[in-house]
Each structure stands twice: as structure tokens, then as C-alpha cells.
Amino acid sequence: MRFGTRSETVERLHCQRYLPDDMKKILLVEDNEMNRDMLSRRLQKRGYEVLIAVDGQQGVEMAQSQSPDLILMDMSLPVMDGWEATRALKSATTTKHIPVIALTAHAMSTDRDKAIEAGCNDYDTKPIELPRLLEKMEMLIGPIGNDFRTENESS
């Protein structure tokens, strides 16, 4: 079998199925390269446009310049961590309306509280369970259209 590169995949999705204006834009703020690759590819397959930032500072800047529909924010980030970045986003008039879902590797309830306190709209733990995350995303920004769900979305 042959795996397309990420840009080929995106291009194919754009050409065959979408006008770019119809796509929901997700900003993924994640410092781990493999997590970025994995999650962005899986979200693109489902019809989302994915923008990438590699630290909290860049995440805040890109949220301001790109106005994404939703932000997936890793919490342990270099330069500026996810909590600080979320507080910055939620205190700026241009970005405070953008929903933020916190992603952390800790599964403790105090972590959830800390994320919500920083202004995150929702919270999910790593390793990501994609169907669960997609559900949370849809709760915040609505469905993308069911034809793009893969058939076997079991966990």
C-alpha cells in the first residue's frame, strides 16, 4: 500500500470534497511532533482544516491571525504553557470567543479543574480517544457532516 504525504492528503480532500470556505478550522497547539502528525492527519481525513502551532506563544499568535473555529491545546508546552496561553486567549477580545479544548496526559480531576479555571471550554486526556474527542469538538462547534466519519469509529 502507499501512504500519501500529508500535503497530498489535504490536497485530495480539498479538491474532491470541499470548498475551503466550508471547512472548520482547527488550531492544534502541540509540541510533540508525532502527536501533531497523528492528530492532524486524522482530523484532516474527517474534513477539518488543521493549523499547527508548536508552543503556547505561537498558539496565541496564530489564534489572533487565523481566527480558528476551535483550539486543541496541549497543556505541557514550551515557551508558554497551555494554561497561560489559554488565559491570554480568553482575556483578549479578539480571541475569547474561540472554544478551547485542553489536552493533557494527566487523568486527574484536579487537572480538569485547573484547565477549566484557566478558561478552557472542555478537557480531554491523552492518549486521545478520537471518537470521544470528536464528540467534544462537535458539542462546541457543531457537526461537520456525517459523510466524512469513517465507518468503524469504535474505540
Place this chain on the structure above:
Amino acid sequence: MSELPKPIEERIQHMLPRNLLHDLRTPLGHILGYAELLIEEMQASGHEEFIPHVEKIRKAGRKLVEMMTDNFQSK
């Protein structure tokens, strides 16, 4: 680990470096995420005969996450 007497379980927890359980979740996430991505790619490209093998990797990974969450919640 649930069969172990409590003191032993506590001793093991005490022996583990503080961030080890947290750190283990990252590579485990890669194994799971790429296994799931591979399954999606195989479904899309019609290579379904390999899916049961990858499914075994995915299930083992999920089991490991479950065990870590149930028995060794990071402090």
C-alpha cells in the same frame, strides 16, 4: 495488579519515578494513535486483510492505558 496485596502495590508505586507514568503515556499514545491511523488507512485503501493484526496492537495498547489508569494513577 489488582491481585497483589495492597502493601506491595503501594511499594511499587513508591519505587516508580514520579513522572514515569506520565511519561509512559506519550509513547503509548504514539503506538495507539498510529495503530488507529493505520487501521483507517487500510480501510480506505482496501487492505483489510491486515487490519486484525493492527487491531491486536491497538487493543494491547488500550489495555495498557486502562491498567495504568486503574492501578497506577500518577500522583
